[in-house]
Amino acid sequence: MINRTVFFISDGTGITAGALGKLLEHFPSTSFTQVRLPFTDTLDKIKLAQDAILHATEEDGGRPVVIMTLGNIELRSTLKQSDAYFIDLFNTFIDPLSLELDQKPLRGAGIAHSVMGSKYNDRMEAVNFTLNHDDGMTNSGLEAAEVILVGVSRCGKTPTSVYLAMQFGVKAANYPLIPEDFERGTLPEILHKHLDKIFGLTIKPERLHAVRNERRAGSFYASLDNCRKEIATAEGLMRDAGITWADSTSRSVEELSAIILEKIRHPAK
Amino acid sequence: MINRTVFFISDGTGITAGALGKLLEHFPSTSFTQVRLPFTDTLDKIKLAQDAILHATEEDGGRPVVIMTLGNIELRSTLKQSDAYFIDLFNTFIDPLSLELDQKPLRGAGIAHSVMGSKYNDRMEAVNFTLNHDDGMTNSGLEAAEVILVGVSRCGKTPTSVYLAMQFGVKAANYPLIPEDFERGTLPEILHKHLDKIFGLTIKPERLHAVRNERRAGSFYASLDNCRKEIATAEGLMRDAGITWADSTSRSVEELSAIILEKIRHPAK
Numbered sequence: 001m002i003n004r005t006v007f008f009i010s011d012g013t014g015i016t017a018g019a020l021g022k023l024l025e026h027f028p029s030t031s032f033t034q035v036r037l038p039f040t041d042t043l044d045k046i047k048l049a050q051d052a053i054l055h056a057t058e059e060d061g062g063r064p065v066v067i068m069t070l071g072n073i074e075l076r077s078t079l080k081q082s083d084a085y086f087i088d089l090f091n092t093f094i095d096p097l098s099l100e101l102d103q104k105p106l107r108g109a110g111i112a113h114s115v116m117g118s119k120y121n122d123r124m125e126a127v128n129f130t131l132n133h134d135d136g137m138t139n140s141g142l143e144a145a146e147v148i149l150v151g152v153s154r155c156g157k158t159p160t161s162v163y164l165a166m167q168f169g170v171k172a173a174n175y176p177l178i179p180e181d182f183e184r185g186t187l188p189e190i191l192h193k194h195l196d197k198i199f200g201l202t203i204k205p206e207r208l209h210a211v212r213n214e215r216r217a218g219s220f221y222a223s224l225d226n227c228r229k230e231i232a233t234a235e236g237l238m239r240d241a242g243i244t245w246a247d248s249t250s251r252s253v254e255e256l257s258a259i260i261l262e263k264i265r266h267p268a269k
Numbered sequence: 270m271i272n273r274t275v276f277f278i279s280d281g282t283g284i285t286a287g288a289l290g291k292l293l294e295h296f297p298s299t300s301f302t303q304v305r306l307p308f309t310d311t312l313d314k315i316k317l318a319q320d321a322i323l324h325a326t327e328e329d330g331g332r333p334v335v336i337m338t339l340g341n342i343e344l345r346s347t348l349k350q351s352d353a354y355f356i357d358l359f360n361t362f363i364d365p366l367s368l369e370l371d372q373k374p375l376r377g378a379g380i381a382h383s384v385m386g387s388k389y390n391d392r393m394e395a396v397n398f399t400l401n402h403d404d405g406m407t408n409s410g411l412e413a414a415e416v417i418l419v420g421v422s423r424c425g426k427t428p429t430s431v432y433l434a435m436q437f438g439v440k441a442a443n444y445p446l447i448p449e450d451f452e453r454g455t456l457p458e459i460l461h462k463h464l465d466k467i468f469g470l471t472i473k474p475e476r477l478h479a480v481r482n483e484r485r486a487g488s489f490y491a492s493l494d495n496c497r498k499e500i501a502t503a504e505g506l507m508r509d510a511g512i513t514w515a516d517s518t519s520r521s522v523e524e525l526s527a528i529i530l531e532k533i534r535h536p537a538k
Contacts (some may be wrong), residue, residue: 004370013527015436019288022381023338027373028362038527042416065366085369094295097334100354101273105295112291113523118523127428132399144331159396162431164520166286252389253435254382258282258307 005056005064012110014038017067072105072177126165133173149203156248163253182233200238200245274302274325274333281379283307288338304489340376396435402442418443420470425517451502469507469514
C-alpha cells in the first residue's frame with residue numbers, strides 16, 4: 001500500500017478543508033496520514049508548513065496532497081512554492097464563485113466557521129435541546145422537537161440525534177422503546193400526539209446483541225433471543241403506528257441523518 | 270440583497286458537498302437558499318433536480334450554484350445539461366487526484382460517509398464516552414479521556430466536547446468548576462492527576478450573565494456580579510494550575526475545537 005500525507009492548511013479552523021478529506025475514502029489503496037495545520041496565518045507558520053511538506057515527501061517517497069484555505073494571497077503563493085499536489089479552495093471555488101456572483105469575497109481568516117456564521121446560534125440551541133431530550137429524559141418540551149427518534153435501546157438514537165442537532169440545527173429528541181411498551185403493545189402515551197414527527201430506527205438482532213454485550217456481557221438484556229424479540233416487537237409497534245424507519249446496522253450517523261432530514265423536511269418525496 | 274439558491278446534489282449523503290457550502294459565508298451580500306438533494310442516484314431523481322434548478326432560476330432571477338458529488342458519469346453529464354454554476358467535486362478533485370495518485374477512484378455512492386470509513390467506530394465510541402462524561406457526571410474512566418474541559422457552568426464545555434468527539438473522534442470529558450471549588454480555592458481533587466490533559470474554557474461575564482439568564486432569569490446564579498466573581502476565581506484556579514484556556518465568548522465550537530486539538534495533539538507548538 002502506498003503512503004501519502006495529506007495536509008489541511010488553513011488560516012482558520014481548517015474544518016472546511018478537512019471535510020474534503022472525506023473524498024480520500026474514494027482511494028482505499030492509499031494509506032493517508034492526515035495532518036491539520038489550522039490558524040496558519042503568518043509567513044513564519046507557512047515556513048513551518050513548508051518544512052513539514054518537505055519532511056513528509058521524504059518519509060512517504062511521494063509528494064503530499066495539500067488541501068488549503070488561505071485568504072491572504074501572499075501566504076497562498078508562498079506556500080505553493082513547495083512541491084505538493086495542491087487543492088486550493090480559494091482558487092478553485094471562491095475566486096470563480098466571486099466572478100459568478102459578481103461580488104468580492106471576504107478574505108479574512110476563519111470566516112467559514114465563526115460564531116457570526118448563519119445558523120450558528122440555532123445549531124447550539126438544537127444541541128442543548130437534544131442533550132436535554134436524550135433517551136426520553138423529559139417529556140416536557142417535545143412540542144419544540146423537529147423530530148423524535150424512537151427505537152430499542154442501543155440502536156443508535158443518541159449519536160444520530162446529536163449529529164442532526166450539531167450539523168443541521170435540528171432539534172432532535174429521542175425516546176427509547178422499552179419492555180414496558182412491548183408488554184402494553186403500544187407506543188408510549190406521550191408520543192401519540194407527536195406521530196407526525198416520529199422517525200424510527202431499527203437494527204439487526206446480531207448487531208444489537210454485539211453492541212449490548214459490550215455493555216452488559218451475558219445479560220438477558222444483551223441476549224440474542226431478547227434482542228430478536230425486542231426488535232420484532234418494536235418494528236410491530238412502529239408499523240401499527242405508521243412510522244417510517246431506517247435500519248442503522250450498516251449506516252453511519254451521517255447517512256441516517258441525511259435520510260431523516262429528507263423525510264422531515266421534504267415529507268412529500 | 271441578491272438571492273441565489275445553492276443545491277447540494279449527491280448520490281450519497283451530500284455531507285461533503287454541504288461542508289463546502291460553508292465557503293458561501295465569504296459572500297455575505299448574497300442571501301443563499303440552501304437545498305439538499307441527497308441520494309440522487311437515478312435518472313428520474315436527476316430530472317427532478319433539474320426541474321428544481323429551473324424553478325429556482327426563475328424565482329431568484331439568476332442561475333443557482335450546484336455543488337455536486339455524483340460518481341456515475343451518466344448522471345453527472347445529464348445534470349450538467351442544466352443551466353447552473355456547477356462545482357463538481359468529482360471533476361475538480363477526485364479525477365485529478367486519481368491522476369496524481371495513479372489510482373482509480375471508487376465510484377459508488379455514499380463512499381465518503383459510510384460506516385466503513387476510516388475512524389467511524391472511533392468517532393462513535395468517542396461520542397458515547399463524551400456523553401457519559403459530560404458535566405462531571407462520573408469520575409470513573411477519566412484515564413481514557415484525551416482531553417478534559419473545565420470551566421464555569423454554561424461557558425460552552427458541553428457543545429465543544431460533543432463536537433470534538435463527533436468530528437474528530439476525541440474522547441472529551443468535561444468538568445464544571447462550581448462554588449464548592451471556588452470556596453476551597455483549588456481544582457476538584459479528581460482532576461489533579463490529569464493536569465496534563467486539562468484544557469480550560471472561559472467566557473466574558475456579560476455573555477455568561479446573558480446565557481444564564483435565559484435559563485434562570487433573575488437568579489443569584491445568573492447575576493452579573495456572581496458571573497464576574499465565578500469567572501475571576503475560575504481563571505485564578507486555572508492559572509495556579511498552569512492550565513491553558515481559551516475564551517468561548519466569540520468563538521464557535523469549531524474554532525474552540527481546532528484550538529484544543531492543536532494543543533492536545535501538537536503540544537510542543
